[in-house]
Amino acid sequence: MTNTINKVLVTFLPDEVAGEINVGETILTAARRAGVAIDAPCGRRGRCGKCRVRVLSGEISAPASEELSLLQPGELAAGERLACVATVLGALTVVVPESSRNMTRRKGTAALPYPITPEPWTRKICVAVPPADLAQRDFRADLTRLWTALNITEGESEYAAVTALPGALLAGDGTVTVVFAGERLLTVEAGETSAAHYGVALDIGTTTVAGYLVNLRTGAEMGTASLPNPQGIDGADVISRIEYTQRNGERVRKLQNSVIGAVNTILGTLAGEAEISVAEIYELTMVGNTCMHHLFFGIDPATLGHAPYAPVVTAPLTIRATTLGIHAHPQAQLRALPNIAGFVGADTVGVLGASQLATRSGLYCAVDIGTNAEVLIAKNGRVVACSTAAGPAFEGAKITHGMRAQAGAIDGVSITDELTIHTIDERAPLGICGSGIIDAIGELRRVGVIESSGRFTDHDELTDLPAALQARLREGGFALATAAKSGTGNEILLTQHDIREVQLVKSAIYSGILTMLEKLGHTPADLDGLYIAGAFGAYITREHAIGIGLIPNMPLEKLHFLGNAAGAGAKMALLSTHEYDKIITSAAEVGYVELAGDPAFSEHFMYSMELDVDCGE
């Protein structure tokens, strides 16, 4: 009998791979074993419904309460289940729909703000070292003769450089290439190898881990690769991951290992595509929010989970990459940009660098919209920062048919007499991502389907609406794609709930900007420029961002989209140690403002829920 067998196989289609698990474990666990990436942003809590799979055959548990509340009876009848909740009772065959998979996102641009001459922290120098010589009475050590040949006063040498030296001198017949990190001798290689000198800038996001491979000799960017942050399986957002770790060292290490695994996959991919070896990567820089930063380093993030949200460390960390288990040159150095506060992390410091806020005269604002939103305001180079509890609605979370910006996501909506949608990779629509949500709300507000309060207008007040749009009106929702046109076979709806979620997020961001400006004695009208950072920002429509009150009303020419500015900051720091120093210095001078419990913020937050909070001015 199957229920006397402990181990069973779960086969996943269309992949045709199988994972072995114990009876009583979930389909999601089997998927992880089999290497099938199923999205589970709620951290296995059965709340988000993103991990739907269809059971074709086999023994499975009866639907749990979470499944009964998130799945329609017809869906359950068709075998649809939540992979994170449904437990396996016997051998099973399961179909994983594309909409439930973790897929590579659209690449976020991480463009440099200006051309940067490569002056990396690590340097490679080829030098010929004359041998010790009895006749010349030169009995000096190999290392001493090496420093003399370099014409540098003997400085600090890494242990590995010392042990590598005699072999390198022998194999290179006296000619070696030395690698420095700053003034410290990192390693010595036989012969002339200075052309092989690469670095990677890492952007460790809550949802996505991205790497940028740079030729440190020429400054050329050689490739980009990204993966979903695999920590997502244990919690979609920062707070869920902190809750998951529970001050348990093993769990902190598990999350660390999981993100380092993703980094290694990315390094392997980048190296493979560029036809180099990971051992030629000598230097990495890293940005991420404070929690991602702490987990990346294996630092317990528990204190980030409750007021006053103090981080363990804000200072910039430098570490040998292999200490973290990163596959690069054995002596490769990793430098993390510093954090500013518990919820203003190294990613925001990257934005600070890429937006050049600390060197601009005038009044500027930069907002980084990712899983959270951080706001920087700079007045003649003096910078203050805050974090707004924005939440990941623009990443698709908590949105009924929300999804990440992956193939099939509705990322653009426009309305004339009828509704036109655009999807990523022009695929049949599977759901809606951040820019699509903003477009949809903005357009529906424009044509009156949504009121200023965010409420759907009563249908009987919409009799003037073109018939094609009328046909899309639903009770408490609007159909962006019909069942016939959608890639899921079901309608893709924007619901009243979705609009409320977006209002919460956009109000948090808007109020954050307003409160910070107010503290400096300013209003949005005084701004000389507003920078929107975040891969998401690159795809939103400026008019709608203002239209729905996500950001203050301002001339469009003052509005700049930086793309992945956090990643750009990491690249700047990688390319040039001068840029790194500049960023570190300006980050150390940023003033942090805590908005939690700030009465001005609470007041702004209330009235900023209005969609056209700022459109009348």
Added chain:
Amino acid sequence: MTNTINKVLVTFLPDEVAGEINVGETILTAARRAGVAIDAPCGRRGRCGKCRVRVLSGEISAPASEELSLLQPGELAAGERLACVATVLGALTVVVPESSRNMTRRKGTAALPYPITPEPWTRKICVAVPPADLAQRDFRADLTRLWTALNITEGESEYAAVTALPGALLAGDGTVTVVFAGERLLTVEAGETSAAHYGVALDIGTTTVAGYLVNLRTGAEMGTASLPNPQGIDGADVISRIEYTQRNGERVRKLQNSVIGAVNTILGTLAGEAEISVAEIYELTMVGNTCMHHLFFGIDPATLGHAPYAPVVTAPLTIRATTLGIHAHPQAQLRALPNIAGFVGADTVGVLGASQLATRSGLYCAVDIGTNAEVLIAKNGRVVACSTAAGPAFEGAKITHGMRAQAGAIDGVSITDELTIHTIDERAPLGICGSGIIDAIGELRRVGVIESSGRFTDHDELTDLPAALQARLREGGFALATAAKSGTGNEILLTQHDIREVQLVKSAIYSGILTMLEKLGHTPADLDGLYIAGAFGAYITREHAIGIGLIPNMPLEKLHFLGNAAGAGAKMALLSTHEYDKIITSAAEVGYVELAGDPAFSEHFMYSMELDVDCGE
């Protein structure tokens, strides 16, 4: 049949332990497996005959040519074999005589030259860190608040200190003990732990590895432990070990692992006897000759094997002890004193520190007699150094019945009407060690049994000799112990060959001193003091050291025996970072003189072979 079985057991008596090996491997290999320490200073070459064992029963190879030449027919008949050569053909039972064992030597004294106030490089400070506080608007990082509580500008922190911090703050309820190495934060511990703060000074000798445990808070020495350097099995001297490594990274690592294993045994013993944990050892210093230094760090010593004998590194190395596999606190720091040249190593730098040569006004000489001999001459604080190719005769090597200064070694000889010997631990004599050899030669020269040239006087010229001494005269030798009185059952002889070996060594040392003084325009008569370093030195008779021409003739009050001054230097550097700095600075200013190929040295060497080279002046 036994010869179809691959694995056989070799049982060792009186230990009653067994080692399993393959048929065809040696008894020595089986002994290593079983953990039985058998001496093999010639590096398994069948040359020194120190690894004699007696086979009681079992199948063994026929005597090899090395055994036929080193063992008497009677000995072979009694089952005596060389463990390094005899190969095992079947299960075997073997007796290991005490004279063939590696035993702990007499402890070398490593007395400090003056009292030193403990000011170690590593410091422990207990501090209460106020929590982050919403009401006080204190959102700063744990690490930032820690540095503030210490009242120190935030400096460099080890990664391990950062990861340890949140747990330590939680467990210590805000009170933590920080450990610094210099200005760098090494680690953080919960609560008040500053009383537990220990360090170990390591003296890595070619033949002996010694460790000195010091309480770094009080400066008290808590214990000493030593072991034979287990690298001895692959070569008794520096040159054999270099030949063994053959530029082969695996072999370098093997020798490194073997000495690190001995260090770990020593640390475990020291910690156990002092009832502390090795994890409370935060700091180590290390001295050793250049080759031992290189092998300790896993640095290929190949270039030390041939002219111009350039080392790989002379600069002081600092490394986390765990990087070398040393069992101490995970962040424990190890600092090696620098080397000066290929054959003037960190051990000589230790002697430089302990002899205070660099701070004396006047003309001074220090000689470190170990497996090799290094000479330092200082004129008003300016120091020059050289190495003499002395060889390990005083360690018992190449001496017919030579042995290390272990229990049963003859370490003192005096002659009146008859001969009196003293043995270590007052045991029945097993052989003769360095101080015994010098005494024996000195006394026999005094009574005319040996001529000034080192030759044994013809027996017919010795008719005036007391009968008790006459009875000890042998053809080409002199019996220091009769078969009846010896612990081996055989006579213990001083042979003509032994005297020649000692003459080579003493001439090298004497000529080194003379040549160096000459280069400074001086003769031995100008010396204000002569320091003899080396554990060996502590036991020799001053008169005989001068009498046989080991050192220049000088008033005995100018002659000082420092004991293990290399170890004392390591202890000084451990106890006080100021002493460390002073030693490093003076070592960097030492001028190195290469005696190889120096015509003056060659000339002195020739006539210094005479035993009473300097007695007539």
